[in-house]
Amino acid sequence: MSTPERKFxxxxxGVGRAGSVRIRDLxxxxxxxAFLNLIGFVSRRDLGSIDEVPQISxxxxxxxQEVEVAFICSESSSHEDYIRQFLNAGKHVLVxxxxxxxxxxxxxxxxxxxxxxxxxxxxxVELLMEEFAFLKKEVVGKDLLKGxxxxxxxxxxxxxxxxxxxxxxxxLTWLVSLFGELSLVSATLEERKEDQxxxxxxxxxxxxxxxxxxxxxxxxxxxxxxxxSFHFRSGSLENMPNVGINKNIFLKDxxxxxxxxxxxxxxxxxxxxxxxxxxxxxLAGEIQKHCCSxx
Numbered sequence: 001m002s003t004p005e006r007k008f009x010x011x012x013x014g015v016g017r018a019g020s021v022r023i024r025d026l027x028x029x030x031x032x033x034a035f036l037n038l039i040g041f042v043s044r045r046d047l048g049s050i051d052e053v054p055q056i057s058x059x060x061x062x063x064x065q066e067v068e069v070a071f072i073c074s075e076s077s078s079h080e081d082y083i084r085q086f087l088n089a090g091k092h093v094l095v096x097x098x099x100x101x102x103x104x105x106x107x108x109x110x111x112x113x114x115x116x117x118x119x120x121x122x123x124x125v126e127l128l129m130e131e132f133a134f135l136k137k138e139v140v141g142k143d144l145l146k147g148x149x150x151x152x153x154x155x156x157x158x159x160x161x162x163x164x165x166x167x168x169x170x171x172l173t174w175l176v177s178l179f180g181e182l183s184l185v186s187a188t189l190e191e192r193k194e195d196q197x198x199x200x201x202x203x204x205x206x207x208x209x210x211x212x213x214x215x216x217x218x219x220x221x222x223x224x225x226x227x228x229s230f231h232f233r234s235g236s237l238e239n240m241p242n243v244g245i246n247k248n249i250f251l252k253d254x255x256x257x258x259x260x261x262x263x264x265x266x267x268x269x270x271x272x273x274x275x276x277x278x279x280x281x282x283l284a285g286e287i288q289k290h291c292c293s294x295x
Contacts, residue, residue, distance in 0.1 A: 007037040008092070008261060009066040013058075013082055014074030015043050015050060018096050018123075021250045022071050023053060030251055032258040039066055062089040069261070072096065075160040076167065080105045083120065087112045092119040094257045098169045101162040103282040110274060119260045122277055125249040126170035127177060131226075134243045139178050139230065144206060147230040148213040149175060152222045155196045164189070164200045165287035168216045171226075172280050175214060179206045181279050187290035196220050202287050 012022050019041065026038040040056035041047075047055050061067050062085060070086040072079055072095040080100040086093050087109065099122040100106045113120035126132060151171050161167040165187075176182055185203040192198075202214040230237045259265055 011061040012041040019073035032255040142232040150215040163288040165284035189291035
């Protein structure tokens with residue numbers, strides 16, 4: 001990256017896990033952080049300041065001339081509203097995935113960003129992981145016969161994080177990034193509310209009609225774990241080898257965002273990314289419809 005001629009003033013909205021990491025990265029001496037100037041954070045809790053970073057109100061963040069960029073790190077259900085407010089106030093937006101809990105809303109916000117001439121960037125740190133880089137290399141040029149991806153974890157509140165197809169959209173993003181656009185064959189949701197147990201089973205198909213199964217299983221005490229199995233004409237890939245630690249993935253995402261602010265991405269790259277994100281959000285919505293119609 002070049003030396004900054006100017007810095008973009010940033011506000012971080014929401015200071016949970018992702019927001020705290022964003023604040024840490026913005027204050028560290030990295031190449032992309034040199035282009036960003038952390039002005040403050042917005043939180044519904046009264047925190048005063050964090051590591052000498054002042055808390056400011058949402059109204060201040062929206063009206064301040066100094067603030068040019070919002071990093072939205074709140075729970076998923078509030079993303080759409082925050083993105084809309086910041087774009088309307090003429091700010092660039094970086095938002096943690098999922099951007100919204102509906103494909104229609106995401107399309108609408110992208111149109112708003114284009115109309116305002118602002119960058120709207122949805123974070124996908126799962127594509128910056130060592131595991132994904134390994135898979136991408138393994139899969140390239142191979143003919144898929146069938147595959148599956150199972151993810152287990154503790155439960156998430158649906159009111160805050162959306163239907164499982166949205167809260168688990170990073171798994172869907174892996175499958176689409178590895179195998180291209182997918183179509184939905186069937187989707188079911190098994191729930192035992194009293195045990196906080198949930199299992200979503202989704203059957204997808206590649207453009208060559210190869211079947212892919214995606215399962216999200218959530219229950220108290222279930223460890224975060226990904227199990228995958230891909231069968232190709234030329235052999236199989238069962239489960240991930242240990243490929244090393246994911247270092248600074250949020251910082252890598254911040255680098256991508258700064259490159260977009262500086263106009264260093266081609267129209268083609270931006271269009272392909274937008275197409276992939278909208279396809280995943282559309283699929284997530286279709287999965288939700290399928291599951292809800294069966295209940």
